[in-house]
Amino acid sequence: MNKPRLLAAFILILIASIMAQLVYLKLKASAQEETQPAKEAAVRLTGLPDLALSTEARFVRHRSLADISTILSEGGSLPEYFPSAHLYAVSPQAHASGVIRHEP
Amino acid sequence: MNPKLLTFALEAIGRRGGKNAAVGIIFALLVALLASVLLTSRSLQSEVEKTLSALPDITVQKLQGGRQGLIESDRVYAIETIPGVTWARERVWGYYYFQNAGVNFTLVGLDFFLPAYEESLNAAIRNFDIATWMDRDFMIVGEGVERTLHANYYKEYFNFILPDGAMKKVELAGTFAAGTALQSSDTILLPVTLARTLLNAPEGLATDITVAVANPEEVAMVATKISRLYPDTRVITKTDLAGSYQNLFDYKGGLFLSLFITALASFFILLLDKSGMGLAERREIGILRALGWRMEEVIRLKLLESGIVAFTAYLLGIFIALGYVFMLQAPGIVALFEGYSVLKPAFELPVVIDLSLLGLIFLATVPLYMAAVIFPAWRAATIDADEVMR
Amino acid sequence: MIRLTNVSKIYPLSGADSVTALENVSLSIREGELVVLKGISGSGKSTLLALIAAMTKPTSGDVVVAGRSVAKLPDRFASDFRRNTIGMIFQKFNLLGDLSAIDNVTLPLIPTHESASDIKERAYRILKSLGVKKRLGSLAKHLSGGEQQRVAIARALVGDPAIILADEPTASLDRKLTLDFVEMLKTMKQSGKTIVIATHDPLFFDLGIVDRVIEIDGGRLA
Ligand SMILES: Nc1ncnc2c1ncn2[C@@H]1O[C@H](COP(=O)(O)OP(=O)(O)OP(=O)(O)O)[C@@H](O)[C@H]1O
Numbered sequence: 001m002n003k004p005r006l007l008a009a010f011i012l013i014l015i016a017s018i019m020a021q022l023v024y025l026k027l028k029a030s031a032q033e034e035t036q037p038a039k040e041a042a043v044r045l046t047g048l049p050d051l052a053l054s055t056e057a058r059f060v061r062h063r064s065l066a067d068i069s070t071i072l073s074e075g076g077s078l079p080e081y082f083p084s085a086h087l088y089a090v091s092p093q094a095h096a097s098g099v100i101r102h103e104p
Numbered sequence: 105m106n107p108k109l110l111t112f113a114l115e116a117i118g119r120r121g122g123k124n125a126a127v128g129i130i131f132a133l134l135v136a137l138l139a140s141v142l143l144t145s146r147s148l149q150s151e152v153e154k155t156l157s158a159l160p161d162i163t164v165q166k167l168q169g170g171r172q173g174l175i176e177s178d179r180v181y182a183i184e185t186i187p188g189v190t191w192a193r194e195r196v197w198g199y200y201y202f203q204n205a206g207v208n209f210t211l212v213g214l215d216f217f218l219p220a221y222e223e224s225l226n227a228a229i230r231n232f233d234i235a236t237w238m239d240r241d242f243m244i245v246g247e248g249v250e251r252t253l254h255a256n257y258y259k260e261y262f263n264f265i266l267p268d269g270a271m272k273k274v275e276l277a278g279t280f281a282a283g284t285a286l287q288s289s290d291t292i293l294l295p296v297t298l299a300r301t302l303l304n305a306p307e308g309l310a311t312d313i314t315v316a317v318a319n320p321e322e323v324a325m326v327a328t329k330i331s332r333l334y335p336d337t338r339v340i341t342k343t344d345l346a347g348s349y350q351n352l353f354d355y356k357g358g359l360f361l362s363l364f365i366t367a368l369a370s371f372f373i374l375l376l377d378k379s380g381m382g383l384a385e386r387r388e389i390g391i392l393r394a395l396g397w398r399m400e401e402v403i404r405l406k407l408l409e410s411g412i413v414a415f416t417a418y419l420l421g422i423f424i425a426l427g428y429v430f431m432l433q434a435p436g437i438v439a440l441f442e443g444y445s446v447l448k449p450a451f452e453l454p455v456v457i458d459l460s461l462l463g464l465i466f467l468a469t470v471p472l473y474m475a476a477v478i479f480p481a482w483r484a485a486t487i488d489a490d491e492v493m494r
Numbered sequence: 495m496i497r498l499t500n501v502s503k504i505y506p507l508s509g510a511d512s513v514t515a516l517e518n519v520s521l522s523i524r525e526g527e528l529v530v531l532k533g534i535s536g537s538g539k540s541t542l543l544a545l546i547a548a549m550t551k552p553t554s555g556d557v558v559v560a561g562r563s564v565a566k567l568p569d570r571f572a573s574d575f576r577r578n579t580i581g582m583i584f585q586k587f588n589l590l591g592d593l594s595a596i597d598n599v600t601l602p603l604i605p606t607h608e609s610a611s612d613i614k615e616r617a618y619r620i621l622k623s624l625g626v627k628k629r630l631g632s633l634a635k636h637l638s639g640g641e642q643q644r645v646a647i648a649r650a651l652v653g654d655p656a657i658i659l660a661d662e663p664t665a666s667l668d669r670k671l672t673l674d675f676v677e678m679l680k681t682m683k684q685s686g687k688t689i690v691i692a693t694h695d696p697l698f699f700d701l702g703i704v705d706r707v708i709e710i711d712g713g714r715l716a
């Protein structure tokens with residue numbers, strides 16, 4: 001097989017793989033869609049905004065409902081709250097150990 | 105389009121296969137990086153948007169000396185008399201710092217017996233039967249809380265430390281469904297009275313007041329009325345929350361983007377400088393011109409060549425990004441967005457494939473690449489054709 | 495067919511320096527003539543051919559080829575002129591080494607509207623008439639000097655040009671191959687083409703096919 005054919009074949013295989021990937025992801029998306037009522041219910045129970053991850057300060061989850069002084073004062077040891085905090089080591093059990101639990 | 109030119113372009117790519125493959129792979133990785141970050145950001149943002157409808161329309165906080173203080177519970181009644189308000193409820197919630205693990209939990213007091221919550225309890229909580237927990241101190245925890253407690257050898261109960269230093273034993277009554285980790289990972293639901301004890305909020309005072317408004321058009325108006333009625337309050341509408349979120353994602357996305365643009369720029373400088381137009385390639389253009397190719401024909405050839413390489417690399421980049429984000433859960437990139445939260449939830453990124461986003465990435469990368477190839481080619485094609493006579 | 499009137503070509507160098515490659519050259523070549531341009535290295539032979547082929551423009555003077563003033567042609571028309579009217583055999587052949595012999599021959603015709611199989615067919619026919627029957631698919635860089643030269647000639651002929659320009663075509667060839675080339679020249683001449691060869695190879699002058707020798711020295715006609 002010459003090089004142009006090889007390239008054309010590569011592009012076709014790539015497109016086919018992306019198609020397959022999209023189909024797979026579409027299926028996954030609709031499976032995820034089933035947890036949507038539970039998610040909404042959880043938010044309805046607490047009424048609190050913000051995801052359990054994206055906080056500006058390390059100790060304040062509900063950033064949207066906090067003011068600057070709260071963010072500064074909440075921390076147990078007054079840690080920094082800017083991106084440098086990225087490098088700060090947190091206790092090992094705080095990390096999700098990689099396994100995502102699925103409902104039976 | 106001239107099929108001969110297309111074939112020739114494909115052959116030309118093959119002839120410089122090594123260089124094109126190397127440049128293409130670097131380019132694909134850059135596209136993959138950009139796409140991964142934007143897809144992750146978009147995915148998380150969609151997670152916020154999807155539950156926005158479940159949030160109260162208005163949250164009322166009381167400010168004291170510039171900080172949030174407890175708010176009088178009986179303000180609920182005055183707020184409920186404002187036309188358009190469906191209901192107003194006091195809410196008791198706060199953070200609890202668990203020293204051993206160095207993490208903060210979000211404690212939320214809930215009136216478990218309010219019929220309005222029944223449906224939500226059934227949908228969001230597993231293995232929980234309210235009837236068996238009457239008059240007991242119990243809690244319902246999110247996935248991250250459960251994980252932290254287990255790591256600290258608490259299986260069935262947890263000893264809270266009260267504001268006065270005493271211990272309070274609270275039994276574990278249930279957990280949030282795993283699929284809600286992004287919403288509930290650090291959350292502990294408790295009966296309101298227990299929450300008051302743990303958070304030191306006396307009867308008659310609450311953390312804040314939530315308000316539901318029947319007509320979305322009237323939310324802004326009701327919010328104004330509340331802040332006029334109680335000038336010492338901060339009134340946060342759902343729109344504010346959405347905006348605050350947008351800011352956060354823009355900020356983090358922007359942080360990344362500024363780094364990314366630097367990387368992209370150095371890539372193109374490299375492309376223009378070194379590998380872009382080797383001596384052999386310049387000579388080839390000179391020969392084509394001497395043989396009677398028009399300028400626009402040479403440019404068209406280079407457009408095809410670079411376009412094919414860039415488009416293939418783009419496809420490869422998107423393929424990698426989709427796999428990396430939605431199959432491998434974007435290791436490293438999720439950290440960009442969850443970086444500062446201490447208790448990291450175990451969650452699966454919701455699959456959101458935004459075609460306009462992919463289009464945007466295309467427009468932001470492929471034409472740049474093509475320009476970086478076309479420009480030197482154009483320069484090589486403008487010199488006199490007699491250069492190749494020597 | 496070809497007429498140069500008071501043509502000068504000055505190459506500017508860095509600063510105020512410049513090289514005068516051609517100075518006040520006037521000459522004319524009739525249709526069907528085979529003319530040899532003779533001169534030592536650096537005398538301006540290649541420059542003269544480049545001017546005729548509209549690959550560069552004279553600093554002053556006029557170049558008229560096939561009824562057109564090529565000195566004033568806009569780039570696009572100059573390109574078309576090169577493709578349709580001129581067949582150029584370069585000093586170092588200027589083949590694309592990574593392209594096969596036949597692909598080198600079809601190179602000038604790729605942007606045209608002729609079909610791929612048509613131009614392949616044409617290239618094949620010309621190569622065959624020049625005695626290249628094997629190794630059509632080999633990369634040009636793997637061909638011998640004689641084979642490369644034939645491929646270069648075939649490429650010059652593929653567009654069926656009225657004028658053939660050859661810049662020291664035999665410089666890297668031995669006597670036998672040079673004689674072969676002269677044979678090919680004869681055939682080209684018989685088909686009515688106007689031919690200009692820049693060379694200092696004495697072989698050409700003894701064989702009786704050359705109509706006229708133009709001597710050039712230091713950019714001036716002798
Ligand atoms: N692009 C250029 N820039 C500067 N000087 C040039 C350029 N092209 C040609 N010259 C100069 O013009 C003069 C004539 O060059 P030309 O190539 O026409 O000579 P020639 O007769 O073909 O020589 P040779 O037999 O070595 O090929 C030379 O002195 C050369 O250095």
Ligand SMILES: [Mg+2]
Nearest residue numbers: 539540585661
């Ligand atoms: Mg020369």
